[in-house]
Amino acid sequence: xxxxxxxxxxxxxxxxxxxxxxxxxxxxxxxxxxxxxxxxxxxxxxxxxxxxxxxxxxxxxxxxxxxxxxxxxxxxxxxxxxxxxxxxxxxxxxxxxxxxxxxxxxxxxxxxxxxxxxxxxxxxxxxxxxxxxxxxxxxxxxxxxxxxxxxxxxxxxxxxxxxxxxxxxxxxxxxxxxxxxxxxxxxxxxxxxxxxxxxxxxxxxxxxxxxxxxxxxxxxxxxxxxxxxxxxxxxxxxxxxxxxxxxxxxxxxxxxxxxxxxxxxxxxxxxxxxxxxxxxxxxxxxxxxxxxxxxxxxxxxxxxxxxxxxxxxxxxxxxxxxxxxxxxx
Amino acid sequence: xxxxxxxxxxxxxxxxxxxxxxxxxxxxxxxxxxxxxxxxxxxxxxxxxxxxxxxxxxxxxxxxxxxxxxxxxxxxxxxxxxxxxxxxxxxxxxxxxxxxxxxxxxxxxxxxxxxxxxxxxxxxxxxxxxxxxxxxxxxxxxxxxxxxxxxxxxxxxxxxxxxxxxxxxxxxxxxxxxxxxxxxxxxxxxxxxxxxxxxxxxxxxxxxxxxxxxxxxxxxxxxxxxxxxxxxxxxxxxxxxxxxxxxxxxxxxxxxxxxxxxxxxxxxxxxxxxxxxxxxxxxxxxxxxxxxxxxxxxxxxxxxxxxxxxxxxxxxxxxxxxxxxxxxx
DNA sequence: CTGAAAGCGCTTACAG
DNA sequence: CTGAAAGCGCTTACAG
Numbered sequence: 001x002x003x004x005x006x007x008x009x010x011x012x013x014x015x016x017x018x019x020x021x022x023x024x025x026x027x028x029x030x031x032x033x034x035x036x037x038x039x040x041x042x043x044x045x046x047x048x049x050x051x052x053x054x055x056x057x058x059x060x061x062x063x064x065x066x067x068x069x070x071x072x073x074x075x076x077x078x079x080x081x082x083x084x085x086x087x088x089x090x091x092x093x094x095x096x097x098x099x100x101x102x103x104x105x106x107x108x109x110x111x112x113x114x115x116x117x118x119x120x121x122x123x124x125x126x127x128x129x130x131x132x133x134x135x136x137x138x139x140x141x142x143x144x145x146x147x148x149x150x151x152x153x154x155x156x157x158x159x160x161x162x163x164x165x166x167x168x169x170x171x172x173x174x175x176x177x178x179x180x181x182x183x184x185x186x187x188x189x190x191x192x193x194x195x196x197x198x199x200x201x202x203x204x205x206x207x208x209x210x211x212x213x214x215x216x217x218x219x220x221x222x223x224x225x226x227x228x229x230x231x232x233x234x235x236x237x238x239x240x241x242x243x244x245x246x247x248x249x250x251x252x253x254x255x256x257x258x259x260x261x262x263x264x265x266x267x268x269x270x271x272x273x274x275x276x277x278x279x280x281x282x283x284x285x286x287x288x289x290x291x292x293x294x295x296x297x298x299x300x301x302x303x304x305x306x307x308x309x310x311x312x313x314x315x316x317x318x319x320x321x322x323x324x325x326x327x328x329x
Numbered sequence: 330x331x332x333x334x335x336x337x338x339x340x341x342x343x344x345x346x347x348x349x350x351x352x353x354x355x356x357x358x359x360x361x362x363x364x365x366x367x368x369x370x371x372x373x374x375x376x377x378x379x380x381x382x383x384x385x386x387x388x389x390x391x392x393x394x395x396x397x398x399x400x401x402x403x404x405x406x407x408x409x410x411x412x413x414x415x416x417x418x419x420x421x422x423x424x425x426x427x428x429x430x431x432x433x434x435x436x437x438x439x440x441x442x443x444x445x446x447x448x449x450x451x452x453x454x455x456x457x458x459x460x461x462x463x464x465x466x467x468x469x470x471x472x473x474x475x476x477x478x479x480x481x482x483x484x485x486x487x488x489x490x491x492x493x494x495x496x497x498x499x500x501x502x503x504x505x506x507x508x509x510x511x512x513x514x515x516x517x518x519x520x521x522x523x524x525x526x527x528x529x530x531x532x533x534x535x536x537x538x539x540x541x542x543x544x545x546x547x548x549x550x551x552x553x554x555x556x557x558x559x560x561x562x563x564x565x566x567x568x569x570x571x572x573x574x575x576x577x578x579x580x581x582x583x584x585x586x587x588x589x590x591x592x593x594x595x596x597x598x599x600x601x602x603x604x605x606x607x608x609x610x611x612x613x614x615x616x617x618x619x620x621x622x623x624x625x626x627x628x629x630x631x632x633x634x635x636x637x638x639x640x641x642x643x644x645x646x647x648x649x650x651x652x653x654x655x656x657x658x
Numbered sequence: 659c660t661g662a663a664a665g666c667g668c669t670t671a672c673a674g
Numbered sequence: 675c676t677g678a679a680a681g682c683g684c685t686t687a688c689a690g
Contacts, residue, residue: 118388274606350676350678352678387668672677672679
């Protein structure tokens with residue numbers, strides 16, 4: 001991978017061709033020519049650059065400025081469907097500020113080391129346990145769907161979302177509402193479960209252990225949902241913490257001969273393509289990953305002196321997976 | 330985003346603390362100390378570095394070496410489920426070589442410009458039309474699921490995949506087999522369609538316009554599949570070019586009251602989570618995005634003098650979506 | 659308005 | 675086995 005392509009011209013070569021100083025070339029290309037380089041000279045410089053195919057390389061600037069112009073987005077798992085929208089939102093917002101986003105898988109890379117090596121200027125940490133805080137890190141790490149007192153961060157309003165879900169189901173007449181969640185121990189899913197429990201309590205509904213939690217794979221979610229739905233005292237409705245979990249609930253219901261929504265109402269949480277392809281269309285707490293990613297970048301760019309918190313709202317989108325509970329068999 | 334953290338020590342500071350030359354520090358950290366720095370000195374240098382929390386920053390090296398140690402993975406759309414596995418495969422292989430992978434969305438960035446600016450050392454172009462070839466680009470661009478004579482690249486063996494699909498369906502007794510594809514005009518999907526047509530011809534089966542193509546969204550795929558399945562001469566089996574398209578076929582079938590596989594057999598292509606959550610489990614031509622990403626990185630690192638081609642096999646994985654055709658109503 | 663010079667933090671011949 | 679020096683391609687005071 002040698003860069004020694006004879007094809008790559010430097011600012012000095014452009015300067016020579018244009019008959020000016022190298023610094024004048026730099027001024028033009030860093031957008032600081034205004035009032036410092038005459039229009040005629042700028043023209044000449046740009047023409048020379050075009051002729052040579054010059055493009056200032058980034059590392060020269062980076063070394064001088066101490067910034068590489070990139071943020072690292074740390075995720076647990078590239079294959080999680082939620083990562084697509086989050087990544088897109090982050091990239092959009094970063095691109096507007098002239099920054100790139102580098103994706104890092106938590107287990108495969110050492111994000112803090114990447115930061116220390118100056119591979120990125122900051123870290124966006126999505127649903128991953130944050131690193132031990134230091135002053136340096138506190139100014140450079142932004143959390144998504146995690147809360148830690150030392151860091152800025154953005155989270156979904158899952159408390160409000162779960163209230164909407166429980167109110168919706170309760171309004172339809174459901175009294176026994178179960179919960180299908182994720183047991184990885186990460187903040188996101190602890191928060192969603194706690195929010196559901198509070199929403200149930202606020203509605204005066206019993207929880208009674210109607211909770212299934214599992215790893216975040218289709219197989220595990222299906223197995224857990226089977227347990228939740230197989231018992232005699234099965235819930236008539238289930239709130240799910242994630243689209244993949246919803247898929248597991250659908251699958252377990254189908255295996256058990258339960259029809260959605262006739263025999264079982266289901267409310268999802270997420271809004272990724274995984275949830276969208278389910279049939280019947282799932283009534284879901286839509287959480288915009290794109291918004292989450294965008295807000296995180298805004299926080300990272302803002303660099304407040306004290307940690308700052310943002311909340312992205314969650315919205316109940318009616319589908320065909322919830323209905324008035326059927327008469328028990 | 331000033332890097333002027335007083336916290337970030339330089340190699341010179343480490344050298345001073347250890348009482349050696351800065352170049353000795355460099356030698357130790359670039360792994361070239363062997364036979365050049367005595368073990369005792371190396372110890373002293375490493376101790377000093379640990380004490381200061383020194384980590385060589387990357388841009389210094391990058392400027393000197395002309396390489397940034399990163400490959401850009403260019404995709405059409407971050408939200409395509411296929412991108413997860415491809416990205417993971419690429420990152421794994423790149424990490425083994427000490428390289429990072431930067432993700433770029435084709436429409437949002439200008440990948441060639443990123444290459445020219447030295448933001449990345451090479452481009453992995455996934456299912457996106459390749460840039461106009463130049464000598465410089467030919468050595469630095471690797472194509473995934475696209476073929477162009479000027480570039481190295483890796484593709485799925487869709488010809489073999491489609492043969493397997495048609496043989497499987499024909500073996501079950503299906504004579505009228507339709508095709509649900511994607512009409513974006515990109516190489517990937519032109520190739521899959523052509524492969525299906527050849528496989529049909531080889532099996533002596535008529536095509537007769539039983540083809541539906543659409544944009545790669547659930548809505549569009551559903552609408553196109555509706556057209557394919559609504560007619561009187563509807564196929565008894567459909568081969569799909571993508572998991573999202575398969576989801577559309579399932580949805581259209583459900584709308585039309587066709588049961589899978591009793592009334593309609595379906596073979597998918599892909600193997601992403603989007604396909605996995607469908608019910609019944611889809612018989613699919615499994616194509617490993619992870620392998621595709623990995624092979625692409627290997628090609629990129631190999632830097633052959635002439636463009637090199639690789640093929641990743643596709644494998645028919647039986648599910649519950651294909652069966653002997655039912656008696657026509 | 660323009661140019662010569664120093665320096666960002668590394669690596670790499672080169673001299674001892 | 676170790677160190678002093680040059681240089682990668684930029685940016686930024688500084689002097690004219």
